[in-house]
């Protein structure tokens with residue numbers, strides 16, 4: 001925890017919508033793309049609340065649709081920052097659907113996203129640390145480093161070979177290496 005660390009509860013954000021027919025797919029249930037839009041939006045709000053700086057979405061590495069959402073149900077999204085490094089923040093989002101007539105509620109979707117705080121030139125800038133206060137928050141916090149490692153491994157595997165080689169005409173670097 002750093003001196004200016006903030007509790008997870010500070011970024012906690014809730015968003016509630018009712019599912020209209022215009023938001024459904026050809027199965028008559030809520031269109032997943034619309035839910036992904038909401039997850040990205042609420043994640044950006046939670047991350048910005050945490051660091052009070054502009055943020056961009058860096059990745060969404062885990063998005064699980066567990067149960068379809070029916071027209072007329074209320075859909076409630078809850079998101080908060082679960083872990084930070086230098087400029088990046090992991091945001092967990094859990095989506096619950098509620099049948100408003102019976103009161104039955106169930107988790108339909110969960111997602112982990114990474115947001116990065118940026119300056120006016122879109123360069124990453126440092127963010128405050130975060131700390132858990134409840135058992136659920138502690139579990140998410142303690143398991144975050146492993147998720148980060150997996151993310152970085154995936155990033156390396158997927159993109160390391162796509163980095164453009166230096167052009168043949170590039171002159172040798174004159175920068176001192178200290179070797």
Ligand SMILES: CC(C)(COP(=O)(O)OP(=O)(O)OC[C@H]1O[C@@H](n2cnc3c(N)ncnc32)[C@H](O)[C@@H]1OP(=O)(O)O)[C@@H](O)C(=O)NCCC(=O)NCCS
Pocket residue numbers: 055056057058059084085086087088089114116118122123124151155
């Ligand atoms: C996200 C972005 C700012 C990262 O910039 P970069 O030049 O790659 O910077 P770095 O490699 O130094 O990474 C900066 C941080 O982002 C994290 N990061 C970068 N890519 C990531 C990815 N795919 N998944 C998770 N974290 C990632 C790094 O781990 C690092 O975190 P840290 O500072 O906490 O250690 C840049 O890739 C970008 O602007 N992407 C486009 C964002 C966008 O348009 N989003 C959609 C609209 S909001």
